[in-house]
Amino acid sequence: MELVDQVTLQLKTIHLEDTDISEYIVGIVEDESLEEDEKREAISEFLAETTDESTDTIIDTILSQWKTIQHNLEKEESDRKTQQIEKAQALEKERLMKAEKEREELARLAAETASAKQLSKEQKLQRDRLRQQYGEMDEGSNDDDLMVNQNAALIQEKERLRREEMKKQNEKEKERNKMLLDKQRQQKLDKDAENKKKGPKKDRKRI
Structure with missing residues (x-):
């Protein structure tokens, strides 16, 4: 329920049912330049001109409801920022896990390629021995080795590019998380500073 509805109730x-009166009181309550005592006094003086009923209780209730609304809003904002950070951390963890799986897959492919290359050499030696034995011509004997070398080079280059991209993404995520945390800390410092400023003002008023 919004504050204006609570004030109306x-x-x-x-026995006051006037939307204009409700909105006027809400304007006083939401005025951040006024201390609570000043708001209480302003509302009391205004209502004294419109009713002979006692207003102390309803003024206390209205100001209490306003504090509750403000507290809930601050908590929602804090929870929202926390969820953003947790979501960013979860996405980063998921990305790192995916990157690790890709590295493992690339390592497996590289091992298979190396094994295939070794097998190719053994087969080539066996073929050369047979050709020497039977006097056959050795034609295109280097084709297989050339293809294997090219494949291995492509895999290594792909792995290098992936590592560079993951490093860039990781730096971006760290910077974004740092900015969110710094912003949240600064807002808390600003709020503490504002509360400290209001404290002396209340003391001077009581004097």
């Missing part, structure tokens, strides 16, 4: 208890 409170005013009904002293």
Whole structure:
């Protein structure tokens, strides 16, 4: 329920049902330049001109409801930022796991390629021995080795590019998380500073 609706309900208890009055009181309550005592006094003086009923209780209730609304809004904002950070961390973890699987797959392919290359050499030696034995011409004997070398080079280059891309993405994620945390810390510092400023003002008013 919005504050204006809550104010309207409170005013009904002293037989005041006027939207303009409700909105005027809400304007006082939401005025950040006024201390709570100043808001209380302004509302009390305004209502005294419109009713003879006692207004202390409903003013206390209205100000209490406003504090609850503000607290809930601050908590929602804090939870939202926390969820953003947790989501970013989860995505980063998922990305790293995926990258690790890709590296393992590339390593497996490289091992298979190396094994195939070794087998190709053994087969070539066996073929050369047979050709020497039977006097056959050795034609195109280097074709297989050339293809294997090219495949191995492509795999190594792909792995290098993937490592560079993952490093860039990791740096971006770290920077974004750092910015979110710094922003949250700064907002807390600003709020603490604002509360400290309001403290002396209240003390001067009581004096």
